[in-house]
Amino acid sequence: MVDLPNKARAVIIGGGVSGCSVAYHLAKAGWTDIILLERKQLTSGTTWHAAGLIGQLRASQNMTRLAKYSADLYVRLEEETGVATGIRQTGSISVALTEHRLEELRRQATLARAFDVDVAEISPSEIKAMYPHLNVGDVLGGVHLPLDGQCDPANIAMALAKGARMRGARIVEGVKVTRVTDDGTSVTGVDWETAEGRGHIAADVVINCGGMWGRDLAAQSGVTLPLHACEHFYLLTEPVEGLGRLPVLRVPDECAYYKEDAGKMMLGAFEPKAKPWGMTGISEDFCFDSLPEDFDHFQPILEHAMNRMPLFQTAGIHTFFNGPESFTPDDRYYLGEAPEKRGYWIAAGYNSIGIVSSGGAGMALAHWITEGAPPFDLWEVDIRRAQPFQRNRRYLKERVTETLGLLYADHYPYRQVETARGVRRSPLHGHLAERGAVFGEVAGWERANWFARPVQEREYRYDWGRQNWFDNQRAEHMAVREGVGLFDMTSFGKIRVEGPGALAFLQRLCANQMDVPPGRIVYTQMLNARGGIESDLTVTRLSETAFLLVVPGATLQRDLAWLRRHLGDDFAVVTDVTAAESVLCLMGPKSRDLLARVSPDDMGNDAHPFGTAREIEIGMGLARAHRVSYVGELGWELYVSSDQTAHVFEALEDAGADMGLTLCGLHTLDSCRIEKAYRHWGHDITDEDHVLEAGLGFAVRTGKGDFIGRDAVLRKRESGLSRRMVQFLLKDPDPMLFHNEALVRDGQIVSIVTSANYGHTLGGAVGMAYVPCAGESAEDVLASSYEIEVAGRRFAATPSLVPLYDPMGERMKA
Template sequence: MHELPSKARVVIIGGGVSGCSVAYHLTKLGWTDVVLLERKQLTSGTTWHAAGLVGQLRASENMTRLAKYSADLYTQLEAETGLATGMRQNGSITVALTDERKEEIYRQATMARAFDVEVDELSPSAVKDMYPYLNISDVKGAVHLPGDGQCDPASLAMALAKGARNGGAKIFENVKVTAVHSRHGRVSGVSWAEGDALGTIETDLVVNCGGMWGRDLAAQSGVTLPLHACEHFYIVTEAIEGLPALPVLRVPDECAYYKEDAGKMLLGAFEPKAKPWGMDGIPEDFCFDELPEDFAHFEPILEMAVGRMPMLETAGIHTFFNGPESFTPDDRYYLGEAPELRGYWVAAGFNSIGIASSGGAGWALAQWMNDGQPPFDLWEVDIRRAQPFQKNRRYLRERVTETLGLLYADHFPYRQMTTARGVRRSPLHEHLKARGAVFGEVAGWERANWFARPGQEREYRYSWGRQNWFENQRDEHLAVRHGVGLLDLTSFGKIRIEGGDALAFLQRVCANQIDVAPGRIVYTQMLNSRGGIASDLTVTRLSDTAFLAVVPAATLQRDLAWMRKHLDPEEFVVITDMTASEAVLALMGPKSRDLIQQVSPNDFSNDSFPFGTAREMEIGMGLARAHRVSYVGELGWEIYVSADQAAHVFEALEEAGEPFGLKLCGLHALDSCRIEKGFRHFGHDITDEDHVLEAGLGFAVKTRKGEFIGRDAVLRKREAGLTRRMMQFRLKDPEPLLFHNEAVVRDGQIVSTITSGNYGHSLGGAIGLGYVPCAGESEADLLSSTYEIEIAGARVPAEASLKPMYDPKAERMHL
């Protein structure tokens, strides 16, 4: 029986590789009062049976930074702790069997170079030289990452645990956390049980590293942690005579990966339709358990593998393994402080990349807890992206059947989830569906991305080239530019901030001047202490004491949490999520004024209704509020109407719009219009590590208004000068496409990546935004350089600009 402490600075729940990594890294920062509680034995959940692949390249620069950190840590951990981790940097090879997959992995190779990851493109014959057992008859190409590797997961976790103990952490096995307690909205302690012994540890910080147990544990505290276990299969052969050490091999077109280990071959699968497990919760006695075999489920993968690796035909199977791993709705893990409860931190949901991710994730979370802010942008994995409805177990069960397989599916741009759809719908959903809408999903919202023509199939045909909706987007884009378009933007997050101290509060958390007349709309950012962009929003002053903040759909929970976190207890302010109460119809284009005046008796002239104002309006037989703003760079209004009147207003606009050629438009057209105008997109172009001045948004910062969060960092940057600048690029060749993370090449050298891209139908080429280093340089220096964008290894000449290439003086929005 252990003697547990009665108090601790932090209690980590879960002794897998994630929990051990968090403990290790907190002690590295000097935290000695660290307690880790494991319900059974260390590694007994998922870690012990993980395949142990350590890949460096991820879908973004920061996720790659964390994976590279993991690889570097694991190579030095043995020397530090004296415990072997089995880490071998034997490299990895990914092969492509189709032209589309070849395009994908070659794009990834370009991205790797931009992220400073060593990479080589390989011909099929070069693959054969490195992997002689492989059938290359239909291999189109391959990519080799020499710095990748493999390790023994259980040994790795034990080494991290020993390193944590060496740093003063206390680790207890066979101690189950039965409850997390809270007081006044923050963690106050945990209760535990060890056999018949019960006790409580006072603490104001917990870290949920509970893996597949994490969701139910979080739910006890009202915390949303959407993950679900799936069955994950692999086989290990008998020893194969003469089998040498080999790189890890991935054949994503056959849903398979191969790992040589001690003269045996491990074959694992990420099958397209996975099997969820643990629908009724994880059994209490689960510990180093295996799940029942299901050879019929694995057999299609094995059949392809025998054709790919003929030696498997004669190799005996030593082990057929089936074990559970937890997956999330979007295939990205969760990190950070839960918005529902202060002091409740999370590192869970690792989607079969827990070994590669946990070193970096543990470091990042420890830094975040220590400093009060993440070391760099971690929005991709931020727990605040989770939507409350996603804790629904039926939703999770359906979604994870897809997300496991998506790890090895083609990662086409604009790829949409197909499972667990239709949860959140605009009041106009059926109207749009009847008119040809093809929907995508963001934060559970069904959103019309494009509109099919009569007779055209209403689904995506994915490709790295022009997809089947390219001409639809073009027509919708040009309607907004030259006529009038109507978009459903109901998914916008809408936050009402009201009370006697609402103005003072917003002045403190927003960088722009919020003390404006009622009816004015202010575009602003909420900054962190480093001058990074925590939120990108508009604030409309409704009255002396009431304001409406409008934020992207994906960031609503994050923005609510940020506001509530920075609200002082003595301030009289009520913050309310109003998202579902109002629909938003965006009427955009040079003919929008003529049209809106057909359905409303209100005055929409420039003098009466200038840009940046909001007015109550009559429309049809209803009432709404019109906001004169634009994310497309044209004259237009966003019409906020209560959900019960939304269908009526839509019908009135549609009927009145017929003589004007009104066109229904989707989110793809919105994005192509905004990128031509150089408007930033939060999460891609602007994040909490992008300084607001370097993002080119200094016009929305008013340092003279007085103190606000981030003001000092803005003043320091103005004094020191910018070290990089956001620029806009247009490919001179009209054929190639830009999506995200293509390499920006300046005077022959890769200097950064494209943060977001789309096709500029008015500018006649693909458009991208991206930062360019510029320390000590003038605008003239930046513009005198020669720029190219590298796409899948090919460099395409590009025009670069610091101003928007479309309507640089913003005259069209003020028509």
């Protein structure tokens, strides 16, 4: 019988490349009392049949940092452990067959330059010279990343495992974890079994690296881990004479990638409609297994390949492989501590990029576990973005039919998922649909993004320029600026914090002053010890002992977790009340006049000043009217109980019919807020961004007493800013900005655009970006010449440290 300890500092579940990387990095951090348990054999789930592509450029700076770390680590591992990793920097080429794809590749090249990734844009003739087997007759261009490459995935995992053992970690095969145990709030260890017996290992830290088994294991503990296996196909030819050493090739317009492998050619597919697998569970004896062939499913990819690379017309097929891999609802993997259970950590759901991701992910997770905070902003892959409903298996099965193919789809701005929709809807969903709403989805919420005219099609026509709803957005935007607009913002996350200790608790967590009279609304941030922004929110004091926190819908689970983890001995209760109330945002210079038609209450400045909330009568119902604005105009957020929402909406609509009341979508909310330089959490501000450098020092009150992050604020005030958040307006009214464009200062790329939209009032695209400025004054920052690079073209931009629209905020307080 296997001899396992009764106790360990950490237990890692799963012996794929992810689990081995976590073990390696925890051991490297000095944790020697750790054990990895693998149900069968190392790499026997997904790792062994991975393609092993090493692409350094990802969609954001921090994901690129993790991928580059992986590539560097795998080069070093062979020398460190003596295990050959098969790492070869053959480079990679991505080619475009359409103008839209070429635009995307050029934008990616700009991003690579901003992230200091070696990149070159190459012509069809240059592609042919580098890849002589390729038919480039219809190729428009491409990008070449010379330091990308390929590796042997199974040996990477074995090298990581050996490196972990060398540092004292224990790795045991043939042991299945049957349950993660807990005491209701925190993990206490794992139950395990083998053919010879069962046992328990006590531990305060458990890391679920279970891949496609991870979801069901997590569900036993009430932990949400939304992933689902899909069938993933590739074909390997017989040896091809004279093939030579070739870069990895991606032809996303044909859903295919190609890799030269020991004189053979591999063809892999990311087909538009994938095949979910494992709906009834995974066999107990699954180990190095493949799935049944489905040549009909793969045939369209192969037919394209026979034209793209004629050698496929004559080369024999050595292997046609079908194996399962895990995919998530948004094509991003999961990392971090589960909000439901303290000490329950996750690294899973890699969406076919597990090899290039796992090295960096293991490093980041080990740092997070051992240091108490991630090494940098990891919100893109944070497990706290997962919504509880997403563990639903029917939802996951439907969604992953799409997400696998989205890896190679055009990554247009504003692209919406099409599957598994309609799960979370506001009480006004039907009303808005009848009036032309075109919906998008965030955190499962259906939200009106824009409103189509009666004769206009109600769907997106995606483009890298102005999309088909651009004029709709302009009309909505100008209605908010000049008249009155109505937004359904029911998707806001709403959290009640109440009890005798509520004030003390929030004073400790929030940077602004929470001890305000009932009815006051406070804009604030919750900071971490580094002064980074964990949450950007408003707090309304409802009574002496009750507060309402309003957060973005996408961050609700994260914010709830942050609050609950810091509750301590405070006598306060944290409750999610999101579904209890709808939110109607009535915004614009005519909003007060419209409210006067539906409410007998005085909405004037004396009776209802900016930054206050109170209950009002509206129609024949009641609402709590919060006088705040995310669009920079006079307006109110109306919090209405769900049962009265439709009535209040209809009352406003009827009363505003002759005033030009305009229904507005989320795209307009964003274009209005960008003109006001309002920050958006997750793009402009994250847990990595210091509150002072983000330009939000006005919401910090260090004089109120101690709070999380106060020392970091004081240190930054003493040392000075190393960068500043700046707003930019393109001087040319034609180009579009979305985010991730390169910011050019005095001819040099210095940063990237964190968020952007079109400023219809300002007359051009507007973006936010951090400008490095160590030792410089505000005047020095503004004195430079700025451009923003869009797909290789540079456009002059005007910088501003105050909002370019209504800098004094007079319109909101009118």
